[in-house]
Amino acid sequence: MKPLDMLGRVTTLLVKRDVPYLVDGEFASGVWGGFESGASASVIIDESNGLTAGDLGADLSAEAEVDCPEESWDGLTSRWIRIRQSRRAFVVNLHALCHDDAHEVVRFARRVTVKAGGYEIAVPTAEDVILKHLRWEKLDNFGFMRHEATLRNVIHFQAATLDLSYVRSWCDKQGTRQFFEELLQGRTARVSAL
Numbered sequence: 001m002k003p004l005d006m007l008g009r010v011t012t013l014l015v016k017r018d019v020p021y022l023v024d025g026e027f028a029s030g031v032w033g034g035f036e037s038g039a040s041a042s043v044i045i046d047e048s049n050g051l052t053a054g055d056l057g058a059d060l061s062a063e064a065e066v067d068c069p070e071e072s073w074d075g076l077t078s079r080w081i082r083i084r085q086s087r088r089a090f091v092v093n094l095h096a097l098c099h100d101d102a103h104e105v106v107r108f109a110r111r112v113t114v115k116a117g118g119y120e121i122a123v124p125t126a127e128d129v130i131l132k133h134l135r136w137e138k139l140d141n142f143g144f145m146r147h148e149a150t151l152r153n154v155i156h157f158q159a160a161t162l163d164l165s166y167v168r169s170w171c172d173k174q175g176t177r178q179f180f181e182e183l184l185q186g187r188t189a190r191v192s193a194l
Contacts, residue, residue: 003090007041008119010092020046022111022122024132025093031114032126033153040091044108047096103131103170126158127167134176151183 007023014021025042098104107128113120124132133147171177
């Protein structure tokens with residue numbers, strides 16, 4: 001089973017179970033930044049109907065190992081469920097939507113559907129991918145710049161359609177406006193221009 005098929009099975013199951021979701025992380029960045037996603041996908045789910053790791057395990061038992069740690073690994077969301085293909089390294093991480101985070105709630109509500117490999121998959125908008133990566137950079141105190149290349153790619157490929165007033169509004173709220181403007185103008189010194 002290919003990674004996209006694994007992700008497609010998970011999202012199809014979520015739709016079947018009437019669980020609102022969005023696929024985030026490398027997959028969403030790749031959709032808007034023009035590159036293929038890597039070895040994992042993060043899926044944000046609204047747990048209001050009680051989805052459990054056991055439910056997923058029953059439906060995906062032949063293709064996946066399921067575990068359910070109690071701790072978050074990213075600092076922005078809470079409980080998560082990891083789904084791993086038995087014979088491959090591809091991992092799908094299901095994170096619970098954090099209803100206490102204003103941008104996460106808005107981002108979730110603004111999700112759009114894209115077609116990928118025969119599947120319809122809900123992803124955050126390009127603007128919200130940018131805002132999430134800017135937020136990660138701020139959490140890193142703008143020191144590592146791990147997300148700068150992704151930010152540059154998304155801005156480059158989506159420049160003509162970005163809702164800049166929306167991005168700037170949230171940048172002002174999360175304290176990332178200066179860095180965003182530098183990226184937009186191609187003035188950051190840490191990574192060469194595209």
